[in-house]
Amino acid sequence: MKPLELFLGVLTAVGGFVDISELVFMSQAGSRFQYSLIWVIVIATIGIMVFGEMSGRVAAMSRQPLFNVIRHRLGFSLGLLTLVGALISTLITCAAEIGGVALVLQLLSGWNYTLLAIGAAAVFMLTIYLMPFKWIERSYGLLGLFMLVFGAAFLALVPSWHQIGGGLVPQGPPPEQTSTRDMLAYGYFAVALISAIMFPYELYFYSSGAIEDGWSSKDLLINRVTTFLGFGLGSMLAITLVCLSAQQFGPRGISPEMIGTVVLQPGLAFGKVGILLGLLGILFAIGGAAIETCLACAYGVSQFFGWRWGRHKAPKEAPLFTLAWVVVFVLALAIVLTGIGPVDLAEYAIVTSIVVLPLSFLPLMLVARDRTFMRDKANGVLANTMGWGFYALIVVAALAAIPLYLLTAGGKL
């Protein structure tokens, strides 16, 4: 194990944890329900750690990425249904990220949104075409660490540790918000936060990345440290968004409708510098997510149909995979250019993703405990118990997602 490799892997996971959906939903959740949803974030983070570690371990031991596992375990038809669902939700997410990047660039430069969206998509395509995989991941992940300005703002604005601690205890909405409408909205935000943290594209990307990086049984410790420490620290950054919103936005009656509003939090602490660093952090965090979502789509299609795939190959050596990610960017850009805002797209992404989640995670659970694939590294009692426990949670969330979305108008009522 190389310490520098490990350190960079953790930092990349931290900087890459937050994407546009987390930005939007963490801020809205904190504003509306103060600290009372923090426990949901903690539980969802543990869930993504469990499944993230499993997907990395399966990839390292069996050399099979998640979509190969999905097809083999679910069969052709159910696997195809999962692929289609995953492509739809991940494509919408990619569009949301590209739109978000264009918005941030507009806030920084004042230039035209449409031209910035096209430019951003072009830059992402060039990034994937020219850079080796490891540096695609690392560059955006490390630059995403500008997001730490939110952590600094959280500390500078004197947080209420007592209330934050209270938020770690499983609970419902605050006592003054127990109407039916508030209960339903609380339920919706709980489901949305679970979905935002446990996005399936993260596991498609992570497991494929493990194979791109040539992981084997020797890399299981890196896998554990990256998922537990990286996701854990990333989640703490996400929790600061909730706390800042609870402290600064809730009392002002703000439930962020615009992405640019979120950077007012570091702005309140540090003025112009805070806003600029916040914008840069968001730019690289969601820029990295745009690339991840695009590659996740291309990985899924290529792995399902048995095409050559991977950025460890030159683009011309995996022509159908290359065509796939180019097409994904073009389609995502087309969605952005229809004029649907990134915040709305993020909402659609959240709802469609959670519905796909049970089908994506079930094959992973089945393979991770199979000794013919995993040999002595199959799930033990703890991994099995936690895995099935979180799986049950995901199923409940998936069933509740669409009804809650409709009943609460996407949390707006």
Add this chain to the structure above:
Amino acid sequence: MRALLALVAVTALAGCSSRAEKQLEAVKSVRSILAEWALVEAQASKGRSPQTYADEMRQDSKDELEKAAKDLAGQPGAAQLVAKLRAGSPDSAALKQAADRLEPLEKSLEAA
């Protein structure tokens, strides 16, 4: 005939509540956008935000208000207030005041 009338009544009621919910959604959205805009103006007036950022946020706020106000057709007072703010260059205090003026409407739509 009675069954048909009952079906029409139920559909009309569902439609009404849907209209009221859309108006509630619009009022909540408008109040939040006004509060966001107010905070942008407050920071800008203290020199605590970059000029480009403040200009773009002002324009974005006006655009978002225009979208949200489409569902305020049944609330002419609120729609006029929003139109007036969009046309002008209100300061932070005026925006906060406008958001506060819409609070009774939000409460009445919630109770409906």
Add this chain to the structure above:
Amino acid sequence: MRTADPKKLIKAYRDLPIGDRDDELCGIVDDIEMAETEPGIWEMTALIVGPGAWPRRRPRWLTGLLPGRRQVRVDAADVASTGVSVRLLKRADELGLAPVEHALLKHFGTA
């Protein structure tokens, strides 16, 4: 692989990724042919690769709608091993696998 249970045979091969002699991915096992080589003993006799095999998969009302009819038959004698994936004894283009991909590779000069 020889087994008394044909379902085990299907499970062992179907939907596994295929790597050729040069370790390059060249498709997924879409279906298999099998024969009862001895009374009560079944063996895989060929892998079927390509969209032409999809209409045989369930549910047929769905898979019958999917486009593509081309399929390649890979004889069992060309299969080197199986496990988490299938390994072949020949190169993909020698067996007619991944024709679109190979056409593109040839076009880009990387075949």
